[in-house]
Amino acid sequence: xxxxxxxxxxxxxxxxxxxxxxxxxxxxxxxxxxxxxxxxxxxxxxxxxxxxxxxxxxxxxxxxxxxxxxxxxxxxxxxxxxxxxxxxxxxxxxxxxxxxxxxxxxxxxxxxxxxxxxxxxxxxxxxxxxxxxxxxxxxxxxxxxxxxxxxxxxxxxxxxxxxxxxxxxxxxxxxxxxxxxxxxxxxxxxxxxxxxxxxxxxxxxxxxxxxxxxxxxxxxxxxxxxxxxxxxxxxxxxxxxxxxxxxxxxxxxxxxxxxxxxxxxxxxxxxxxxxxxxxxxxxxxxxxxxxxxxxxxxxxxxxxxxxxxxxxxxxxxxxxxxxxxxxxxxxxxxxxxxxxxxxxxxxxxxxxxxxxxxxxxxxxxxxxxxxxxxxxxxxxxxxxxxxxxxxxxxxxxxxxxx
Amino acid sequence: xxxxxxxxxxxxxxxxxxxxxxxxxxxxxxxxxxxxxxxxxxxxxxxxxxxxxxxxxxxxxxxxxxxxxxxxxxxxxxxxxxxxxxxxxxxxxxxxxxxxxxxxxxxxxxxxxxxxxxxxxxxxxxxxxxxxxxxxxxxxxxxxxxxxxxxxxxxxxxxxxxxxxxxxxxxxxxxxxxxxxxxxxxxxxxxxxxxxxxxxxxxxxxxxxxxxxxxxxxxxxxxxxxxxxxxxxxxxxxxxxxxxxxxxxxxxxxxxxxxxxxxxxxxxxxxxxxxxxxxxxxx
Numbered sequence: 016x017x018x019x020x021x022x023x024x025x026x027x028x029x030x031x032x033x034x035x036x037x038x039x040x041x042x043x044x045x046x047x048x049x050x051x052x053x054x055x056x057x058x059x060x061x062x063x064x065x066x067x068x069x070x071x072x073x074x075x076x077x078x079x080x081x082x083x084x085x086x087x088x089x090x091x092x093x094x095x096x097x098x099x100x101x102x103x104x105x106x107x108x109x110x111x112x113x114x115x116x117x118x119x120x121x122x123x124x125x126x127x128x129x130x131x132x133x134x135x136x137x138x139x140x141x142x143x144x145x146x147x148x149x150x151x152x153x154x155x156x157x158x159x160x161x162x163x164x165x166x167x168x169x170x171x172x173x174x175x176x177x178x179x180x181x182x183x184x185x186x187x188x189x190x191x192x193x194x195x196x197x198x199x200x201x202x203x204x205x206x207x208x209x210x211x212x213x214x215x216x217x218x219x220x221x222x223x224x225x226x227x228x229x230x231x232x233x234x235x236x237x238x239x240x241x242x243x244x245x246x247x248x249x250x251x252x253x254x255x256x257x258x259x260x261x262x263x264x265x266x267x268x269x270x271x272x273x274x275x276x277x278x279x280x281x282x283x284x285x286x287x288x289x290x291x292x293x294x295x296x297x298x299x300x301x302x303x304x305x306x307x308x309x310x311x312x313x314x315x316x317x318x319x320x321x322x323x324x325x326x327x328x329x330x331x332x333x334x335x336x337x338x339x340x341x342x343x344x345x346x347x348x349x350x351x352x353x354x355x356x357x358x359x360x361x362x363x364x365x366x367x368x369x370x371x372x373x374x375x376x377x378x379x380x381x382x383x384x385x386x387x388x389x390x391x392x393x394x395x396x397x398x399x400x401x402x403x404x405x406x407x408x409x410x411x412x413x414x415x416x417x
Numbered sequence: 418x419x420x421x422x423x424x425x426x427x428x429x430x431x432x433x434x435x436x437x438x439x440x441x442x443x444x445x446x447x448x449x450x451x452x453x454x455x456x457x458x459x460x461x462x463x464x465x466x467x468x469x470x471x472x473x474x475x476x477x478x479x480x481x482x483x484x485x486x487x488x489x490x491x492x493x494x495x496x497x498x499x500x501x502x503x504x505x506x507x508x509x510x511x512x513x514x515x516x517x518x519x520x521x522x523x524x525x526x527x528x529x530x531x532x533x534x535x536x537x538x539x540x541x542x543x544x545x546x547x548x549x550x551x552x553x554x555x556x557x558x559x560x561x562x563x564x565x566x567x568x569x570x571x572x573x574x575x576x577x578x579x580x581x582x583x584x585x586x587x588x589x590x591x592x593x594x595x596x597x598x599x600x601x602x603x604x605x606x607x608x609x610x611x612x613x614x615x616x617x618x619x620x621x622x623x624x625x626x627x628x629x630x631x632x633x634x635x636x637x638x639x640x641x642x643x644x645x646x647x648x649x650x651x652x653x654x655x656x657x658x659x660x661x662x663x664x665x666x667x668x669x670x671x672x673x674x675x676x677x678x679x680x681x682x683x684x685x686x687x688x689x690x691x692x693x694x695x696x697x698x699x700x
């Protein structure tokens with residue numbers, strides 16, 4: 016049943032597993048969807064989608080898959096009038112249901128739809144309790160308060176909005192994790208940097224009181240000490256930010272990241288430096304990039320050990336000469352003897368754990384202004400989008416050497 | 418179970434949306450844990466309270482803290498007490514059973530009647546915490562090696578788990594849950610919620626308060642957006658303050674009830690000054 020929907024969800028990027036799909040099948044066999052598409056929408060979502068970040072993708076897949084089977088409004092209005100005066104609901108025992116299910120033919124959606132339209136053409140009054148026409152309390156596939164193994168419920172229990180309409184509204188767009196985000200979400204994303212950063216080579220030098228007591232008691236009261244590794248985060252962060260010029264449109268985004276990093280207290284050390292377009296002989300201590308507030312890049316490189324995780328934030332788009340030519344620096348009156356690319360390679364060499372975060376959406380990377388320099392830099396650093404998904408994926412590169 | 422299950426319809430003090438109600442039914446029918454996420458103040462914790470009340474079941478709350486370990490929810494073996502007793506006590510220390518103290522999960526398992534178990538703020542705990550509970554929540558049983566006993570659930574409890582998304586939960590854990598994200602309620606839903614708490618509230622006052630509240634929430638750059646509980650406090654303050662409704666949007670009194678961050682006050686001031694009255698700003 017709906018196996019295509021399963022694959023469609025996966026194709027959309029919703030991580031659905033077989034286990035979850037089987038749970039949905041179990042729920043459907045228990046009749047938890049109550050033969051309504053709206054209920055099915057929520058049922059399937061609650062079982063298949065485990066993060067609000069995927070709600071939107073789910074909505075997209077749902078609209079695409081079920082959009083076709085929505086009954087047009089004008090037809091149903093007429094049919095709705097036929098089912099208004101309902102017979103009492105048909106209460107069947109499971110055995111009766113079973114028997115009926117065998118007797119009544121199962122219909123697939125296309126067949127159901129064809130017959131429904133046929134009935135709508137032929138029928139011109141109310142019919143209740145039968146097995147053919149649209150009505151209530153019967154065993155026809157159309158109507159409500161009756162029973163049919165693969166019928167279409169019309170009216171009955173009221174639902175103000177249909178599932179496809181709910182899905183089509185795409186109210187969860189804001190929660191997509193491949194979209195840019197706020198400070199709070201950045202913080203959560205950065206917390207991932209802690210998870211994998213327990214230092215495995217640390218000495219076991221902290222007394223585990225609880226385990227010690229337990230072991231001692233197990234040892235019939237003779238003292239047995241238990242030591243564990245400290246749970247401190249030893250991760251150090253080195254943040255380099257491109258400012259000014261082409262980065263201005265992204266300043267809000269960058270400042271959110273900046274705030275988040277500042278607020279995230281779990282790093283052992285954080286260093287901030289700024290640059291404009293590309294890194295050369297000097298790194299700047301504040302966003303104004305004034306030479307007076309700068310440090311020699313070589314000096315910084317020497318002072319920060321290779322354990323620092325380097326995150327460079329920038330759009331990586333500039334004139335090719337700024338990257339590849341000596342003297343390509345954009346500041347008037349300043350000369351760089353080595354091209355920017357050499358400096359970037361030097362950074363990468365010094366910090367094996369490093370990533371480049373780019374505020375420009377990844378789909379534009381190949382056909383925008385500055386794509387030559389962007390792609391050249393991508394050869395040096397693993398590059399990710401400055402989005403929740405991007406940061407999450409970048410943590411992999413920040414924790415494992417490539 | 419689904420045939421006899423009456424279905425959850427919310428309670429008089431808790432307004433529940435259609436989709437959430439459906440999801441609760443699904444979780445109960447499939448007897449799987451229901452994981453609820455959502456902005457702070459959307460009533461995640463209160464959901465469990467309301468379910469317990471609506472179904473007439475006992476509620477067991479397991480509050481998770483950063484130091485909570487999965488084991489504590491099952492049982493604790495009080496070895497210190499036993500050691501103490503062995504030296505000074507008069508109890509029979511060979512009976513280990515008396516030193517086994519069941520945790521909240523264990524308590525829920527041995528209960529004679531079905532219960533609602535709330536595991537509150539599961540994301541506060543260590544990243545491995547949910548994984549450590551996988552088997553116990555799946556099988557609804559656990560083994561105590563010290564006494565060679567297996568504690569099995571007499572009735573599968575209705576498990577409600579809340580998360581504030583401080584940490585990502587492991588996939589294996591998520592696969593076993595029914596998931597729901599509680600959206601921040603829209604103005605209509607919010608009006609219903611406020612009316613539940615203040616049945617005698619003047620309609621005029623309510624509308625003005627909501628207008629100001631949603632205006633505030635939509636301001637860009639707020640560090641902490643006010644949530645439902647703050648709105649309720651604010652309405653309470655407005656009622657006690659006895660302000661005329663038309664002054665609410667114009668003056669935004671008792672702003673401190675709504676805003677909890679120092680940095681947010683200047684933001685609001687700035688928007689009020691540039692845009693004039695709040696009411697004119699509304700779409």
